[in-house]
Amino acid sequence: MRLHVADHPLIAHKLTLLRDVETPSATFRQLVEELVTLLAYEATRDVRTEPRDIVTPVAPTTGTHLAAPKPMVVPILRAGLGMLEGMSRLLPTAEVGFLGLQRDEETLQAITYANRLPDDLSGRQCYVLDPMLATGGTLVASIDYLFERGATDVTCICLLAAPEGIATVEQHVGERADVRVVVAAVDERLNEKGYIVPGLGDAGDRLYGVV
Numbered sequence: 001m002r003l004h005v006a007d008h009p010l011i012a013h014k015l016t017l018l019r020d021v022e023t024p025s026a027t028f029r030q031l032v033e034e035l036v037t038l039l040a041y042e043a044t045r046d047v048r049t050e051p052r053d054i055v056t057p058v059a060p061t062t063g064t065h066l067a068a069p070k071p072m073v074v075p076i077l078r079a080g081l082g083m084l085e086g087m088s089r090l091l092p093t094a095e096v097g098f099l100g101l102q103r104d105e106e107t108l109q110a111i112t113y114a115n116r117l118p119d120d121l122s123g124r125q126c127y128v129l130d131p132m133l134a135t136g137g138t139l140v141a142s143i144d145y146l147f148e149r150g151a152t153d154v155t156c157i158c159l160l161a162a163p164e165g166i167a168t169v170e171q172h173v174g175e176r177a178d179v180r181v182v183v184a185a186v187d188e189r190l191n192e193k194g195y196i197v198p199g200l201g202d203a204g205d206r207l208y209g210v211v
């Protein structure tokens, strides 16, 4: 696994606003979109492209075009849904698959309640969206769903990660360079309830309200 921590003053600024308990939902949603756009810049560094001949008003030239097959973007419901619009804007040709996973608050095990992915993902570059990488259980299960369908090239975009979660994903996928995790920041630790410290609280609740 390759880890990339996006170190940029704009990202740090927006992340600080996002963490602030006083930030209302509407602003939180806007910040999540802006952050994913900034992270996507790094996360799509290896997106496959092909040359394309075009004619500008001045001269013919060869440009660059996103290559087939179309990339697959996979938001992890609920909280990952908040990152979808920002990512789709940057990757307009991408298709979208959905995974719904929820952590049991007692056991911290991820339970899958929705799975809407194509059966065959071989050759597809996959981009998993989930703002929080805490114990890593959710991300490991999500990556496995993609591997089971033949995906090999998987990039996970998270806003915050705990060192424990990064270690879990790293252990699970091993040395392979075609699995990447791009994060805005790695925080200190998990607390006894499995929340990232200092973190930002429950990302799903802050985006969409407590259910």
Ligand SMILES: O=P(O)(O)OC[C@H]1O[C@H](OP(=O)(O)OP(=O)(O)O)[C@H](O)[C@@H]1O
Pocket (backbone or CB within 6 Å): 076, 077, 078, 079, 080, 101, 102, 103, 104, 108, 110, 130, 131, 132, 133, 134, 135, 136, 137, 138, 139, 165, 194, 202, 203, 204, 205
């Ligand atoms: O690394 P883990 O310990 O597995 O935790 C991370 C998961 O927890 C949150 O989802 P949650 O279960 O709260 O569901 P939600 O998005 O519906 O709020 C978050 O969005 C991740 O999916």
Ligand SMILES: O=c1cc[nH]c(=O)[nH]1
Pocket (backbone or CB within 6 Å): 079, 132, 134, 194, 195, 196, 197, 199, 200, 201, 202, 203, 204
């Ligand atoms: O801190 C955390 C940990 C898991 N899920 C969240 O939404 N926040």
Ligand SMILES: [Mg+2]
Pocket (backbone or CB within 6 Å): 079, 202, 203, 204, 205
């Ligand atoms: Mg939640």
